[in-house]
Amino acid sequence: MxxxxxxxxxxxxxxxxxxxxxxxxxxxxxxxxxxxxxxxxxxxxxxxxxxxxxxxxxxxxGIQNDTAFLSDDQKQLLMYYNSVDELARARISERAETLAEQQAEERAREQAKRQEIRRSVPEESAPCESIEIPFFELPVSAGLGVDLLAQDGAQETISVPATPTTRRADFSVLVEGDSMEPMFSDGDIVLVEQEQEVPEGQVGIFAVNGAGYIKKAGRRCLISANDKYDDIPISPDDSVRCFGLVIGKL
Known part of the structure; x- marks a missing residue:
């Protein structure tokens, strides 16, 4: 023993x-x-x-006294606790509980930060597959409009990550102006799926009397997302062509 x-x-x-x-x-x-x-x-x-x-x-x-393995600091704290009355002991216990809860919360926040940092570090992965899609250098206007028809056939290609959206795209076009903000901003490159018509309320690439636009399709008009721009009315005498449906941006 x-x-x-x-x-x-x-x-x-x-x-x-x-x-x-x-x-x-x-x-x-x-x-x-x-x-x-x-x-x-x-x-x-x-x-x-x-x-x-x-x-x-x-x-x-083998009888272990409760203080047998206490440090000197712990023994001194216990001595202070035993030297005061019940009311003071209750205050000490309450304060100790508050401090313990604060420490636990701080440790939890630190643990959450460490986990967030670990999640933010990108894992090594295989190189992303890319594809080539046609790109029209002349911008379509999100403002006043430019001549898009004159650019038929004049294009280059750009390399983009292969995603379900980019695989659907038939070509891409540069946006100029702010009439489609906040949906699309000046300098954005939009992905377009070639269509002869765009459903009402959807965004498409259009040419009206030779000027190219990125707008929402409306009933006998093209609509800007930015309220400071008026709709573009379309009459039977106008020459209108739809190039396709905007399905996303790069």
Missing amino acids: FYDNLVDACARNKCKVTPVVLECGGAKGSIANWKKGSAPNSDIVVKLAVRLNVTTDFLLR
Whole structure:
């Protein structure tokens, strides 16, 4: 029993039995006897208890005093707690609980930040597949309109990531002006699926009397997303051509 308790106390203090026993004036032969169940003399028990910061009751009978393994600071705090009345103890407990909750919240926030940082670090992945789509350099107007028909056949290609949207696109066009903000801004490159008609309310690429536009299709008009621009009316005498449906932007 004594030897097992001695081993436990040494483990708690991160030290080995033999050096501690020799340091306290014991002999190696005594250790062998303790392993067999022999009882130690009181002098060595006291020295070992002081050296290992435990009580003699713990070494002899395994009875652990609540303060046997407290640090000096912890013992001092306990002394302060025991020296005050019940009202003061309640205040100490309340304050300690508040501090513990604050510490727990801080640790939770730090853990959340670390997880967010880990999520924000991009994982290594295979190179993204790209495709080539036609690109009209002359911009279609999101404002006053430019001559798009004159650009038929005059185009280059651009390389874009292969996605379901870009695979649908038949060509791309540069946007000029702000009449379609906030949907599309000046300088955006929009993806267009070639269609002869665009459903009402959808955005398309149109040419009216030779001027190119990116607008919403309306009933006998083309509509800007930006309220500061008037609709473009369409009469039976106008030459109107639909180039396609805008399905996204790069």
